[in-house]
Amino acid sequence: xxxxxxxxxxxxxxxxxxxxxxxxxxxxxxxxxxxxxxxxxxxxxxxxxxxxxxxxxxxxxxxxxxxxxxxxxxxxxxxxxxxxxxxxxxxxxxxxxxxxxxxxxxxxxxxxxxxxxxxxxxxxxxxxxxxxxxxxxxxxxxxxxxxxxxxxxxxxxxxxxxxxxxxxxxxxxxxxxxxxxxxxxxxxxxxxxxxxxxxxxxxxxxxxxxxxxxxxxxxxxxxxxxxxxxxxxxxxxxxxxxxxxxxxxxxxxxxxxxxxxxxxxxxxxxxxxxxxxxxxxxxxxxxxxxxxxxxxxxxxxxxxxxxxxxxxxxxxxxxxxxxxxxxxxxxxxxxxxxxxxxxxxxxxxxxxxxxxxxxxxxxxxxxxxxxxxxxxxxxxxxxxxxxxxxxxxxxxxxxxxxxxxxx
Numbered sequence: 001x002x003x004x005x006x007x008x009x010x011x012x013x014x015x016x017x018x019x020x021x022x023x024x025x026x027x028x029x030x031x032x033x034x035x036x037x038x039x040x041x042x043x044x045x046x047x048x049x050x051x052x053x054x055x056x057x058x059x060x061x062x063x064x065x066x067x068x069x070x071x072x073x074x075x076x077x078x079x080x081x082x083x084x085x086x087x088x089x090x091x092x093x094x095x096x097x098x099x100x101x102x103x104x105x106x107x108x109x110x111x112x113x114x115x116x117x118x119x120x121x122x123x124x125x126x127x128x129x130x131x132x133x134x135x136x137x138x139x140x141x142x143x144x145x146x147x148x149x150x151x152x153x154x155x156x157x158x159x160x161x162x163x164x165x166x167x168x169x170x171x172x173x174x175x176x177x178x179x180x181x182x183x184x185x186x187x188x189x190x191x192x193x194x195x196x197x198x199x200x201x202x203x204x205x206x207x208x209x210x211x212x213x214x215x216x217x218x219x220x221x222x223x224x225x226x227x228x229x230x231x232x233x234x235x236x237x238x239x240x241x242x243x244x245x246x247x248x249x250x251x252x253x254x255x256x257x258x259x260x261x262x263x264x265x266x267x268x269x270x271x272x273x274x275x276x277x278x279x280x281x282x283x284x285x286x287x288x289x290x291x292x293x294x295x296x297x298x299x300x301x302x303x304x305x306x307x308x309x310x311x312x313x314x315x316x317x318x319x320x321x322x323x324x325x326x327x328x329x330x331x332x333x334x335x336x337x338x339x340x341x342x343x344x345x346x347x348x349x350x351x352x353x354x355x356x357x358x359x360x361x362x363x364x365x366x367x368x369x370x371x372x373x374x375x376x377x378x379x380x381x382x383x384x385x386x387x388x389x390x391x392x393x394x395x396x397x398x399x400x401x402x403x404x405x406x407x
Contacts (some may be wrong), residue, residue, distance in 0.1 A: 003030075051167055083310070100130075
């Protein structure tokens with residue numbers, strides 16, 4: 001294969017990607033361009049820029065993608081009410097195609113012939129990054145150091161960093177250092193690995209970063225009003241906000257009330273089971289509220305169709321097929337259904353729970369009190385019609401029952 005001259009590295013500035021940066025320079029004798037994405041992980045990104053410069057990087061990209069992340073990735077996914085395996089709200093999964101998109105854009109802008117990432121050969125992220133990159137730049141070369149090198153532990157990474165003068169935070173600790181790994185963005189924080197690899201181990205309270213314990217949350221509930229337009233939240237408590245601001249505010253409110261903690265064992269795309277703990281306060285509120293506004297604005301069979309398609313959609317996101325034609329096709333259908341999803345939902349947050357307390361849509365509600373009432377509907381609904389409806393739907397059951405009785 002042709003020699004690699006320039007590679008764009010998805011760079012966080014942490015131990016792994018700092019070692020990868022130097023390893024790429026030495027192993028491939030190439031120029032490394034770094035790309036650091038701000039998707040709401042918290043903390044300053046300036047240290048990553050300084051560290052990359054210290055390691056001899058000339059082209060350093062640090063980009064604020066928080067609004068794009070929520071507007072173009074998180075919101076479309078929540079229009080589908082996507083949940084993987086019944087519980088996981090796909091916080092890590094949905095961030096990877098965004099990063100892949102910008103890796104490719106920077107590769108094209110800088111004339112790079114390869115991209116690189118720090119995902120391991122055991123995880124889903126390698127699949128997500130690379131499927132996304134290939135979908136957008138079919139001939140790109142991808143370097144995944146974890147599939148090539150022999151640095152297989154934190155200890156060996158630290159030793160490599162010390163040997164090559166790589167500035168990294170943290171020193172060698174007894175027991176291998178950190179008890180688990182973390183990944184954060186504006187939608188969630190994930191925790192996995194280390195002591196969490198025992199699925200019977202209960203995480204310590206100090207692990208959680210953005211939610212208080214439900215037991216220690218305020219005893220007095222808080223009400224929040226969410227205004228929807230075409231399936232997206234456009235205002236919170238009457239205050240108009242951009243998508244990124246919406247999610248940030250809901251994270252704050254949900255976290256305060258202990259909303260959004262999750263501890264699951266999930267099935268990775270690469271074939272193994274994995275235990276993960278997640279904090280998704282804003283997303284938990286969004287999912288509950290979106291289903292509530294859909295309940296009064298969407299036709300019964302449209303809702304049923306969305307529910308049938310949702311697990312397929314969620315698997316596509318989880319497995320890295322965001323840019324696939326089938327996900328785009330599903331998205332077009334889902335977005336088409338969201339035209340009438342307009343109105344307001346009120347939710348009550350209290351000690352780890354989200355309860356819908358009201359939903360209203362002045363222009364698009366299909367809820368007709370005149371028909372639904374148990375009181376006098378003044379002829380709006382003829383109850384006698386139900387007899388024929390029931391008998392017709394029971395016909396096949398009656399035929400089968402008679403046949404069984406005869407036999």
